[in-house]
Amino acid sequence: MITVIEHAAISTVDADGTEFRDGHVVIDGEHIVAVGEGTAEVAAGRRVDAGGCLLTPGLVNTHHHLYQWATRGLAADSTLFQWLVELYPIWGRLDARITHAAASAGLARLALTGCTTVADHHYVFPAEGGDQVAALVAATHRIGVRSHIVRGSMDRGASDGGLPPDNLVEDTEAALLGTEHAIDAHHDGAPNARVRIAAGPCSPFSVSERLMTGAAELARRKGVRLHTHLAETLDEETRCLAEFGCTPAEYADKLEWLADDVWLAHTVHLAPAAIRRLGATRTGSAHCPTSNGRLGTGIAPVRDLLDAGSPVGLGVDGAASNESGGLAEELHQSLMQARQRGGPTALTVRQALWMGTMGGARCLGRERELGSLEPGKLADLAIWDLSGLRYAGIEDPVAALVLGAVPPLKLLLVSGETVVADGELKTADESTLASELAAASRRLR
Incomplete structure (x- = not known):
């Protein structure tokens, strides 16, 4: 099917930063076949008049915990470690039905804020919780977006010096086998994949060195990517220095976790040498500005990471530390935080x-x-x-998107298929999603 979108302001975000004031995009099936100024010279197909609109690539969320949509609003005034200690016992009661309801609602919210691809880091696998990864895959197909499901893991409970309670961690080998099973069952390496799997031990304070190295070996053998939390708080740095005699970034480097097949969540507290090392190895960073602000963890050195050559993406993070759950607002928050840290020229729209x-x-x-x-x-x-009214008189449409209120979506397409139209989710009923989420939250609590 041919779809022609016309009369839009277009920000292509290509390597040259190409933009059109009144342009078109032509889609044939899953792929874009033409982008340019003016009206498309295509006779057939569906035509979309996007006059008064800005056309951009779909947004990519590089870090989330969708299951946490069932625990929004709790521990509202806590530090990260306090928040985790309060919520771990609740998450220990997760089952696949709750995870599916939470993920469906979270993915719907992301789609309604312009997100087409979501990386979800799921590291809680209660013994009686059913198939958590399958629940996330089903939610992905239900809402119609793409997911990179990070099969997380924790094997250091409180009795081994970790932060989570013992009943919420896995045996090391069981965690690695669970990750391998998720890859074999669900990973799609095709260019148009809707679901991919990554390996993701949770964090240095909840994971053994054996699990970190074993996950890296497994991921590289299977050809999938690696993800973990790193350098999020000063508490984490203090703990790593006391236990390992090095910073979180130095610990990750020692375990061969700084590489171009790795992206790290948060990276707030990095020394200049660590920033240079992330850039030299092309290790990615998932910047989560609202979550960092909600938990008071600090402001990530985004400008320095970009200058060093590290790929930096945006992340919403779990709904328990970002109750809004929308991705477009992170464009605004990332710019505000970068300028708070580095001055008015630290980041452009x-x-x-x-x-x-x-x-x-x-x-x-x-x-x-x-x-x-x-x-x-x-x-x-x-x-x-x-x-x-909210955008009247703003000549630069990209500035309107990044600096203004989050605009409604006229259309959101994934592989050319409609997910949102005129501000309404088309792949699932929002009231049903809300009812399912409310019921799941009551069961969990």
Whole structure:
């Protein structure tokens, strides 16, 4: 099926930063086949008049915990470690039905804020919790987006010096076998994959060295990517220095976890040498500004990471530390935090959009298929309606998107298929999702 989108302001986010004031995109099936100025010379197909709108690539969320949509609003005034200690026992009661309801609601919220690809780090596997990964895969197909499901793991309970309770951690070998099973059952390496799997031990304070090295060996043998939390808080740094005699970044480097097949969540507390090392190894960073602000963990050195050559994407993080759960607002928050840290020129509106699209695609290893509007790439795109009062008089549409309120979506496409139209989710009923989530939250609590 041919789809022609016309009369839009277009920010392609390609390598040259190409933009059109009144342009078109032509889609044939799953792929973009033409992008340009003016009206498309195509006679047949569905035509979408996007006058008054901005057309961008679909946004890419590089870090999330979708199961946490069932525990929003708890531990509202806690530090990260306090928050985790309070919520671990609740998460220990997760089952596949709760996870599916939470993930479906979280993915719907992401789609309604322009997100087409989601990296979800799921590291809680209660003994009686059923098939957690399958629940996430089913939610992905239900909402119609793409997912990079990070099969997480924890094997250091409180009795071994870790933070989580013992009943919430796995045996090391069981965690590695569970990760391998998830890869074998669900990973799709095709360019148009809707579901991919990555390996993701949770964090240095909940994972043994054996699990970190074993996960890296497994991922590289299977050809999948690696993800973990790193350098999120000063508490984590203090703990690593006391236990390992080095910073979290130095610990990751020692275990061969700084490489171009790795992206790390948060990376807030990095020494200049660590920033240079992430850049030299092309290790990615998932910047989660709202979550970092919610938990008071600090402001990540985004400008320095970008200058060093590290791919930086944006992440929403778990709903328990970001109750809004929308991705488009992270464009705004990333710019605000970068300028708070580095001054008014630390990040431009287009650099914020780049992080939310191409930067995220690079973190996930999908820059050849996603992240920009170019012929041959997958037709994952967002059409933002800038015609209302909130944007009247703003000449630069990218500035309107990044600096203003999150615009409603005229259209969100994934592989050319409609997920959102005129601000409404088309793949599932929102009231049903809300009812399922409310019931899941009551059961969990």
